[in-house]
Ligand code: HEM
């Protein structure tokens with residue numbers, strides 16, 4: 184589409200006339216408001232972030248005002264600046280709640296579909312200029328651009344975690360106008376999550392669509408193998424509905440051909456292996472990072488970690504069948520069947536070395552805890568990469584390929600990486616940090632929970648501990664006084680081979696709480712077989728993505744009367 188609008192930055196004006204073009208392209212004075220501009224210094228100092236912050240005290244609202252006009256032959260003038268509104272409108276709006284925004288048609292919004300023309304989107308009847316948010320978007324620039332010039336609704340139906348207060352607040356700060364009341368509403372789209380499976384009602388839901396939920400903390404350490412309904416669920420997209428009879432796994436072989444394997448082929452041609460492995464999301468315990476400084480991302484508690492006995496075939500066996508050899512270099516890329524409107528699929532990769540290692544135990548799993556893999560966990564087939572961040576254990580696996588580079592997926596390249604606390608969204612360079620693979624040593628207190636009622640007498644403290652890379656947890660230290668004095672907890676769990684300790688240890692400590700105790704400040708920390716320890720506080724490991732929080736876990740509880 185060719186656009187009749189251009190943008191010109193106004194500055195230093197005392198008053199500004201807001202005009203809007205008619206569809207005929209003639210200059211039309213549709214509405215006239217008077218504004219006093221911000222001090223010119225303000226405009227000069229921050230031309231790149233012109234959006235205003237919303238302050239409910241009407242007189243101090245900073246507001247973006249757009250004047251649009253199209254001329255015949257002489258081109259277009261569109262004023263675009265940040266103005267502090269101080270005078271009343273010449274033509275006051277019906278509502279007294281605040282000054283009106285300029286009004287646009289959907290066609291006009293559609294003109295703003297690229298960086299060069301600014302990127303506008305609509306949500307409900309509001310119009311937003313999100314150009315300055317493109318690089319800051321946690322979901323990536325390319326994703327926002329899908330909605331550029333149009334409505335967010337069809338996309339947010341899929342990525343429905345946007346319908347949260349903190350996201351809507353961000354959006355609100357970019358508001359530049361409203362849709363003309365004559366514009367028909369955006370037709371509603373079918374719910375892409377309508378086919379999602381039923382879930383256990385006890386799960387603590389982080390976002391419903393996509394479904395992200397964790398078990399309540401009291402449940403976590405009740406079972407060494409997490410019952411599948413309580414296993415945490417981390418989905419980026421709707422759960423695909425797969426017909427197991429029609430299902431094929433596509434494997435690119437060493438000669439570049441594609442092998443197509445049915446579930447039957449997999450089960451018949453390769454030996455079955457069972458691996459007990461913990462899966463942990465990189466965002467586990469992000470809530471503690473958010474409490475320090477928000478990352479605007481899913482606030483997982485301590486439950487984005489669970490353990491299962493996975494049954495399936497070794498990825499190594501399938502790769503050897505496809506002609507790959509132990510010494511080969513490269514990365515194994517996985518693709519899931521879950522996809523968005525643009526056809527983007529969930530994808531991730533691991534080093535080929537991990538996949539080919541006879542002691543790596545990377546599984547293509549079709550069973551979980553002795554039963555068919557549940558839909559939420561990747562039915563009919565998923566990857567389980569023991570010792571490695573959950574993001575690489577691709578569910579609903581449809582394609583495996585081997586190449587010299589890591590997966591090009593957003594979740595491999597633009598997420599699940601660790602940064603210094605100094606790195607901001609303005610300075611982040613994703614190419615500088617390696618993707619998270621093995622994870623650091625971790626532990627948490629599952630009981631008592633912070634809201635538990637504790638009385639003097641015997642107290643049992645429980646929790647979990649785990650480390651990545653097959654490193655065994657050798658010790659868990661627990662303190663009831665904030666870290667002044669420590670005791671060793673008792674560990675339980677399967678003895679796994681050195682270097683292949685893929686599953687967590689559960690731990691407990693029986694302590695007696697003396698009469699008169701007012702408060703307990705319970706702390707735990709684990710040590711792994713390489714003598715790695717956890718950092719004591721979150722501050723020095725806080726990062727913009729809110730990943731890899733493995734600080735000492737602390738639970739403060741007040742002690743009641745006997
Ligand atoms: C234009 C306004 C938008 C705003 C203000 C916005 C804001 C955000 C925020 C704050 C998050 C982090 C959410 C969280 O983890 O709790 C996020 C994530 C994300 N957004 Fe957006 N977004 C916008 C548009 C879009 C569009 C149009 C799409 C898709 C076409 C999209 C796709 C995503 C994806 C894929 C993620 C990452 C989710 C994940 O980690 O799985 N966003 N966005």
Ligand SMILES: Nc1nc2c(c(=O)[nH]1)N[C@H]1C(S)=C(S)[C@@H](COP(=O)(O)O)O[C@H]1N2
Nearest residue numbers: 415416417419464519529573574576577578
């Ligand atoms: N296809 C696909 N695979 C995926 C995901 C996804 O959204 N789609 N999420 C990943 C992430 S980030 C994690 S932590 C684990 C979670 O696995 P679970 O839901 O079985 O606990 O799956 C990984 N595999």
Ligand SMILES: [Mo]
Nearest residue numbers: 464465573574
């Ligand atoms: Mo994850």
